[in-house]
Structure formats: C-alpha cells, structure tokens
Amino acid sequence: MRYISTRGHAPARDFAGVLLSGLAEDGGLFMPETWPHFSAADWRAMRGLSYADLAARVMAPFVGESIPFAKLSEICREAYAGFGHPAVAPLAQLETHLFAQELFHGPTLAFKDMAMQVLGRLFDHVLTERNTRVTIVGATSGDTGSAAIEACANRDRIDIVILHPHERTSMVQRRQMTTVLAPNVGNVAIEGTFDDCQDIVKALFADTAFRTETGLSAVNSINWARIAAQIPYYVAAALALGAPDREIAFSVPTGNFGNILAAWAARRMGLPVARLIVGSNRNDILARFFEKNDMSMAPVEPSLSPSMDIQVSSNFERLLFELLERDPVATAAAMRGFRETGRMTVPDATWHRVRGVFHGFRLDDPGTAAEIRRLYETSGYLADPHTAIGIAAARAHMPGHGVPVVAMATAHPAKFPDAIEAAVGIRPALPARMADLFERPERFVVLPNDLAAVQANVRALVGRNAG
Numbered sequence: 001m002r003y004i005s006t007r008g009h010a011p012a013r014d015f016a017g018v019l020l021s022g023l024a025e026d027g028g029l030f031m032p033e034t035w036p037h038f039s040a041a042d043w044r045a046m047r048g049l050s051y052a053d054l055a056a057r058v059m060a061p062f063v064g065e066s067i068p069f070a071k072l073s074e075i076c077r078e079a080y081a082g083f084g085h086p087a088v089a090p091l092a093q094l095e096t097h098l099f100a101q102e103l104f105h106g107p108t109l110a111f112k113d114m115a116m117q118v119l120g121r122l123f124d125h126v127l128t129e130r131n132t133r134v135t136i137v138g139a140t141s142g143d144t145g146s147a148a149i150e151a152c153a154n155r156d157r158i159d160i161v162i163l164h165p166h167e168r169t170s171m172v173q174r175r176q177m178t179t180v181l182a183p184n185v186g187n188v189a190i191e192g193t194f195d196d197c198q199d200i201v202k203a204l205f206a207d208t209a210f211r212t213e214t215g216l217s218a219v220n221s222i223n224w225a226r227i228a229a230q231i232p233y234y235v236a237a238a239l240a241l242g243a244p245d246r247e248i249a250f251s252v253p254t255g256n257f258g259n260i261l262a263a264w265a266a267r268r269m270g271l272p273v274a275r276l277i278v279g280s281n282r283n284d285i286l287a288r289f290f291e292k293n294d295m296s297m298a299p300v301e302p303s304l305s306p307s308m309d310i311q312v313s314s315n316f317e318r319l320l321f322e323l324l325e326r327d328p329v330a331t332a333a334a335m336r337g338f339r340e341t342g343r344m345t346v347p348d349a350t351w352h353r354v355r356g357v358f359h360g361f362r363l364d365d366p367g368t369a370a371e372i373r374r375l376y377e378t379s380g381y382l383a384d385p386h387t388a389i390g391i392a393a394a395r396a397h398m399p400g401h402g403v404p405v406v407a408m409a410t411a412h413p414a415k416f417p418d419a420i421e422a423a424v425g426i427r428p429a430l431p432a433r434m435a436d437l438f439e440r441p442e443r444f445v446v447l448p449n450d451l452a453a454v455q456a457n458v459r460a461l462v463g464r465n466a467g
C-alpha cells in the first residue's frame, strides 16, 4: 500500500514512511492511494474474533508490506492487553436502536488510547528495523499528552518530552502524565500558557540543527496510522449488530475530525454505514458546514467538552480530498482559500452528495448538562460531556427503519467529575486500577517560558538514553 499527499506535491510513501513523517512535505495529509475493500464474506469471517485480532485484520491492508502480519498481530495483542475491559471497546445499549461504544477503557480513560497504544509499538518496531531513535515532543493542554506518554513509556527507541502549562491543567490530567516514571519520559511544566508551550514546540521543530541532532518527531492527530488504528472499532460494533447483513449508523463527538474520518474509511472499505452523525459543542464550524455548506471560522470558545474546542479540524482536509474526487489541485486551492478568507464552501452538487451521508448537530453547555441528566434518569448511564453530545446527536438524527445507531463514548465520566456532579449530583469514581492516582509519586520539572531552557532539558534526556 502506498500513500499520496492530498496536495499532490510530495513523493508517495509506504506505511512506515507515513508513520514516521506524519505531515507530507507539501503541507498536505497522506491518504491511501486506493481504498482496501472487504466483501460481505470477508466481514462475516471476522465475526467472533477478539478485538486485537480483528484490529490486525482490518489494519493489515493499510500496513501492507511494511510490517509482517504476525508482527502486526503481536503489536495489537500487546496494545490492548492493558485495557480495563476484556471486550476492549464494549457496547452499552441505551434504547432499542441506540448504543454507546465505550472507547475509554485504555490507560488514560479516553479514546485516543485506542490508536496511541498501537502507534507507540508501531514506532518502536519500525525504528528498530531502521536502527534509529526518535524524540517525540509535544505540547498539551491536558488529554493528548497523557495518551502519548502512556503510548511511548518504556519503548526502547523513543524518548518523549511533553510540555504542559504549569498549574493550568486539572489535577487528574497532570497526574496522568507526571506519575509515569519511565526513564524515557520527560514532563516539563512551563511557566506560561498552553499557547506558550505550543510556541516552544514550534520553535524546537524550526531549529533545524536541534531537530536533526535529537531526531524530533510528533504523534499528532494527522498521522494516518492513528486513523488506521481507529477503523477497527467501527467494524467491531457493526459486526456485533448484524453487519454486513444489516445497515448501521455512527454518531461521533468531533474535534479534529480524526475519529469520524475513520468511520468514513470503514464505509469506503465496504462496511454498510448508512449515516454518519457529527456532534459539536458551541464551536460548531462542522455542524454549520453539514447544515448549510458554510465552513467559516469563528473564535474558539471554552466549553464543557474541551477536546472538541476546535475551529479548524485538521483531518477535514482528507474528506475534502475525497469529496473533490481526489483532485490535489482543487484540494490545495480550497485549503489556501480557507486559510486566506476564513471561509470555504464546496460546489452544490458535492455538498448534496455529502448530505447523503453526513448529518451535523450542535449542543451548547446547558444542553449538554441536560443530556447527561436525561441519560442518567432514563437509563442510569453516566456519560461524560463529549459522549453526551454524541448521544444527543444520535437521538436527533436516528435513521429509522430499524437501523441501529452507535454513539462513540470517547471519555470516561471520571475524567470530567465537575461537569457530571453539576448535572446529576454524583462524583464518578476513577476505575479501581487508577484509584491511587493521587497517592502516586510525581516527576516533572518547572521551567521558565524559554526555548534554550527546554532545549537543554530535551538534550539531557536524550543524552542519558542514547547509551
């Protein structure tokens, strides 16, 4: 399998190349050159597999020749062995035709673990083959950093340094990062804001000498390997509910468009997905696009669902590329126009085709709290704010005709105890395996908002582990 850039000016890569490079050199995103296709018989043959074995089967055509199938299977088994539920991504039934798929049983209690746990191991394998190392750096306002740290801790070929704004993350978020004491993990609290942290990371990448010396890399949400590792749970849910002999719909609380793009990919691969429902909070650029072909930027406003407080959804470019019939010139022009004017529309006929599959939905904070309460009162189910938006979106756009809708439950309620307590008066407990999070020792350094100080810190970590 080869990968091409959505903007048409980068050399094609194999899976390993795409994994290590993330973004294409022309600023575009990598897409598979052709979509793998599974027949109805192929899907049926996957029924009854364990989650890890299913994941390896579904990812195999994307991985191609880069990694032998036996190794990929081993990676998937290891990745999901540490999850807190034997089904890995279990379904909870909320109504006759409405289900929640729980993607939060990984080490950091949010759906990013589903892909990141695989990604860390894929990195390690490819780096061992190439006899090289990388240093992953990133900035986090909370959740992404912990998923990346959990994915990379104790990997032989990776060092990881995550910057967070000092005393500006929640206690749970900070401790999920700083209590990982592996020797290849560095946590840096910057005396500044999240934007300061991001600026430092950008400056680290812009310093070519430093970048080469330390082998800098990122594991951000535009990496195709993350999308590939998110397709299997859509397949697992669909098979459990009767696919390929029954249609299914998915509802996804959406930020960077990575999660729902994986659902779109499953559909392109032949899974009978009748409808995709996109849930947004008050930052509703996607909902406006799907409602009225209006993709126009607005300032980001904080909400109860912070992982969806995003205006420019980076993975949307991949859908755009597909909608524009894989024309890289048209895709590059549309993205350039969007950056320059803050606005994008697609041709009418294209938009009507999109509307045949996608439905947008928005819910503000009071609506989200009301949905958390309604769910708890009707079914006893505790949903975090992100999940509640996905479920409300599903209820608003049920396809009917007996087609079941599966809403993605993207975070454990205990990650957002204040919002849950405000809505239903209960403070959800952390799962037993994490109950001692507040007693575990922490390790992090506090540094001034200063590039040279961070560079020295990264160099020291890399030097210690280079051995």
Ligand SMILES: *Cc1c(COP(=O)(O)O)cnc(C)c1O
Residues within 6 Å of the ligand: 110, 111, 112, 143, 221, 253, 254, 255, 256, 257, 258, 259, 260, 307, 308, 386, 410, 411
């Ligand atoms: C990251 C995240 C999302 C958004 O997922 P995207 O792939 O960015 O669309 C939704 N909910 C939670 C809890 C998340 O952590």
